[in-house]
Amino acid sequence: MQEQDRVLLIDVENSVGSIRAHPDLVRRRIEVLLDAAGPVHHALACYAQDNPGADTLVSVLAELGVAPWPVPSAADAADHALLRHARYVHGRGGRVFTVASGDHRFAVLAELGRVEVLVWEQQPVARALVRAAGPGLRRLPRVTAAQTSPRRVVPYRPAPTVRGAPVGPPVPGIGSRSLAAVPVQPVSSGTARAIRVAAPPSARERQPSQSGSRSGLARAGQGALRAVTTGIGVGVGVGVADLLGQRALHRARVALRRRTASGRQPQVEDRTDDSAV
Template identity: 50%
Template sequence: MNHTAPVAPSGANRAADIATALLVDAENVIGPFRPRVSLVRARLTALLAAAGHVDHALVAFADTWPADDTVPSALAELGAIPWPVPEGPDAAETALAAHARYLAGRGRRWRFLVASADHRLAQVAEYGELHVLAWTDHPVSARLEAAATTIHRLPRTRTGDEHPVPTLPTAGSPNHPPDPVSHLAATRTTDRVIAAIATGAGIALTHRLLDHLLPHRRR
């Protein structure tokens, strides 16, 4: 079944408290190696707009995929967690499937919106309700289509002008409490940045003190 409308959960799903995760296979639906940042923003914006409310969005890609350091920043700015994985065969697909398995094991029911046409993500149906987001001209594998509840077709976005950035609920509001997975990822990222800055500052300070106190040891 094909749809172009936003993938809104049914009333029955809301009543059952099914959480929703958007899992994006970046190289498959955003762009191939080193895409322009404007293209990354435009295509993720289109996917988020189609998905509607999600509890969190995760974008997986090989660590060599981004054109530069601004790509992960753009993903985070739009509300998605950037997840670089070591380059290798099917690395992003494997990571997304593993994440779906992790979420399913947390004691909550999940509805997965998978943005990919790759057959390897059919296994996500084992962990929850599977919906697929794909461009209208993007062939979806027969295996993935058979595993999905629905296939939602979207017009392929080519520039940054087609879609405005969607207005999503603010994290922490009464209707949208912070998601523990995205909050944990953000916290760990912040901790790593602070630790790196502190380590660099400590090393520089130590060298300055040694130069001052022990000048005869410097050649």
């Protein structure tokens, strides 16, 4: 906690009234005290309660974000509990104590830090506490039962269901019907297997490790280069051979037409050496 953090200590029986008061009256008075205290680090309300099963105050305090601390019904038990918590806060570094009570026992908080007091108009306040608070004493307009109006209770109505699924509010961008209202067709085991087979690989399968991806890219690049160079060589060789063959065939056809036109048959050159006979 920081030194400027404020803690609100509520003596319920002194500032709120009887613990058996109507929950609406208790709620309204606690709300006024919270608003008057301003920003606080936390708020603690202490009161005597011997029957936890009949304690309705704990629910009201929890609703308002105030920590409830019921203590056994003993003389000044709630005051001593709040002072014990104040010493704990002081040990944690807190130095600002706002007290909702007029009891004189809280005057000792001046030894721990700054004291602020919240009381109702015309509420009796001990002189020692008035001196301890000084200008930090504030009187608030008293909230009476006539100023509280019972809250209208809205009956609970379960949401309609479609095929056993509750119908929720419409999903933005989808339409007036919720996803829960869309009928779901059963999927056979064969269809499920086909979906698993046709499913794209996961991100882990699509993304190999950095070292594996680098070596794979290098091997792929070398293979692509060999394929390109081999293809170029084969293509050039086939093209040259085809060109030479076409030229030789053309020359042979031209020579044959010339000989046919002159009426001569092609003669075979006799290269026999007479001296060898």
